[in-house]
Amino acid sequence: MQLLTVEKLCKSFGGLKAINNLDFHVNEGEIVGIIGPNGSGKTTSLNLLTGFLKPNSGRINFRGEEIGGLPRHIVCQKGIARTFQLCKPFMDFTAMQNVMVARAYGRKPSANLHIAEKESIDILEQVGLGSKAGILVKDLRVMERKRLELARALATKPYLLLLDELMAGLNLTEADEACKLINQIRESNITIIMVEHIVKAVTCVSDRIIVFNMGEKIAEGQPEEIVHNPKVIEVYLGKSHA
Amino acid sequence: MKKNNIIKLILIIVVVALLVVLPLVIKNDSTINLVILVLLYILLASSWNILGGYTGQTNLGHAAFFGVGSLTTRLLWVNGVPFLLSFLAGGVVAVILALIIGAPAFKLRGVYFAIGTLALAQMLNLTVGNILPEMSYNPDLANYQLLPRYYLFLGLTLITILTAAILVKSRIGLGMMAVREGEDAAESLGISALKHKLIALSISAFFAGMAGAAFAYYHVSFYYYMPFGSEWTFDPMMMAYIGGTGTIIGPIIGAVFFVLLKQLLVWNVGEYHLIIFGTLFILIVLFLPGGLVEIWQKFRTFLTKKTKRRKKVLLKATIQNEDGIQRE
Structure with missing residues (x-):
């Protein structure tokens, strides 16, 4: 079953077409990877899906409902959560308070803060931060902050989770841990x-990979196909390698 | 309840009780007037803090809400509307004004709200000064008594502080603080930043308006434009910063500190006190962004660390002793 369907999505900034006639879909229970070189429209598409940007034209259908251009807090309450490329934790809050905000406001929120607090601690344990609940975000390390960013997104009880460059800046062991976490979330x-x-x-966890270049989808398929696709090799390495 | 909370509760009860009996014991009008001034400033600083400290939106026009509250109440009262009704109208009109300015200003990000509120207060100051240039006199001068005024301010201040304390422990309060910490992140977690800012602004403006209403009841005579003056914005704001924004106790400490220091300085150095306050404000923002409350917190963590270290040293000593005994 299709959870998300994107049709003919367009977004331009002045004369620059950041996203041009984009079509893709995501099935329920899937892990879809979106890759592409710098400036290919990956983050823009993510911002369009979450209401951080309004599309110029096209449709975004989520669970049978048009969500393109909805305010971002409504998108979250409908069940789409996101993380940010540069983590945006609430610095003066403890890890637990960060998650509690998401639990008190996301989809199916717990209006009672005592319940929200208990649920938040469970979610922190789920991402391996159980022992850090009472610690201020300022005092957390990079990987811990990424885990917290995940915990916060999970606490909004999403159907669909969008991860923006979660792996960036992680070393190999940390990236391994992140892969495990993602599989666990699935x-x-x-x-x-x-x-x-x-x-x-993305190849280690994705069921399907979509490749962007210059705001358009240039390839789509299983991870093994994608890494051997000449078009993909061309945009990453140049023509001579393809 | 924890031991700490019990101590806190007892302290609060003692302070409130002292404030209640104060005018009955000290029958000196100038002292009572000074305490009223402190209470008025606590009211303004605490109400400013709800939006400025907890929600992170710098309101540079708190005087607009204070002024409009005093104007509404005084005008209605002078024109024969029952006092209680005109008193409440002060707060209500302030909220209406807040929503009129807040709804468009908050849609724009960044400094627009600060600039908008600053302009609003200045414009009202000039407009009211031009339309109503005459002095307003208390309609019930023959029966003027200080005591009911004192208790009105005390009650209002306590209600403001209590409301703020309950608010920041609630879900809405959590949302407000999340908006302060990061609007993008807060919205991505399902919080409507606009809604929370407007709620905070309305509550903040309501209590500023009520402070204005109490001001209108308190003063025997004043010019209508006077409460719109920018000092009614910047003094309470400075108090909140000096005491510590985003805390309940901060604006209270700040207001007491500010009024007492000002009295002291005005007696000794006159108008130069402004320079001293300006410098103090800059120093606090630079080196003590958490205000005076931060000193206390730092002192406390220092103390706990010290006792912990002492315990560790003691522990080490005992272990060494035991070792020594065993070796013998």
């Missing part, structure tokens, strides 16, 4: 779109 019936710059970062 098991709780959450569909995932991962946006990454590095091809390797």
Whole structure:
């Protein structure tokens, strides 16, 4: 079943067409990777899906409902959560308070803060931050902040989770941990779109990969197909390698 | 309840009780007037703090809400509307004004709200000064008594502080603070930043308006434009910063500190006190962004660290002793 369908989506900034006639879909329970070189429209598409940008034209259908151009907090309440490329935690809050905000306001929120607090601690444990609940974000390390960013997104109880370059800046061991986490999230019936710059970062977990270049979709398929696709090699490495 | 909370509660009860009996014991009008001034400033600083400190939106026109509250109440009261009704009208009109300015200003990000509110207060100051240039006199001068005024201010201040304290512990309060910490992140988690800013602004403006209403009841005579003056914005704002924004106790400490220091300085150095306050404000923003409250917090963490270290040293000493005994 299709959870998300994007049709003929366009977004331009002045004369620059950041996203041009984009079509793609995501099935329920899938992990879809979106890759592409710098400036290919990966993050823009993510911003369009989450209401951070309004599309110029085209349709975004989520669970049978048009969501293109809705305010971002409404998009979240409908069940799409996102993380940011540069983590945006609430610095003066503890890890637990960060997650509690998401639990108190996301989809199916817990209006009672005591319940929200308990649920938040469970979610922190799920991403391996159980022991850090009371620690201020200022005092967390990079990987811990990424975990927190994930925990916060999960606390909004999403159907669809959008990860914007979660793997960026992680070393190999940390990237491995992140892959494990993502697989673990999938098991709780959450569909995932991962946006990454590095091809390797998505091939380990994705069921399907979509490749962007210059605001358009240039390839789509299984990870093995994608890494051997001449078009993909061309945009990443130049013509002579293809 | 924790031991700390019980101590806090007892302290609060003692302070409130002292404030309640104060005018009955000290029958000196100038002292009571000074306490009223402190209460008025606590009211203004605490109400400013709801939006400025907890929601992170710098309101440079708090005087507009204070002024419009005093204007509404005084005009209605002078023209024969029952006092209680005109008193409440002060707060209500301030909220209406807040929503009129807040709804468009908050749609724009960044400094627009600060500039908009600053302009609003200045414009009202000039407009009211031109339309109503005459002095307003208390309609009930023959029966003027200080005591009911004192208790009105005390009650209003307590209600403001209590409301703020309950608000920031609530879900809405959590949302407000999340908006302060990061609007993008907050919205991506399902919080409507606009809604939370407007709620905070309305509550903030309501209590500023009520402070204006109490001001209108308190003063025997004043010019209508006077409460719109920019000092009614910047003094409370400075108090909130000096005490510590985003805390309940901060604006209270700031207001007490500010009024007492000002009295002291005005007696000794006159108008030069403005320079001293300006410098103090800059120093606090630069080196103590958490205000005076931060000193206390730092002192406390220092103390706990010290006791912990002492315990560690003691522990080490005992272990060494035991070692020594065993070796013997």
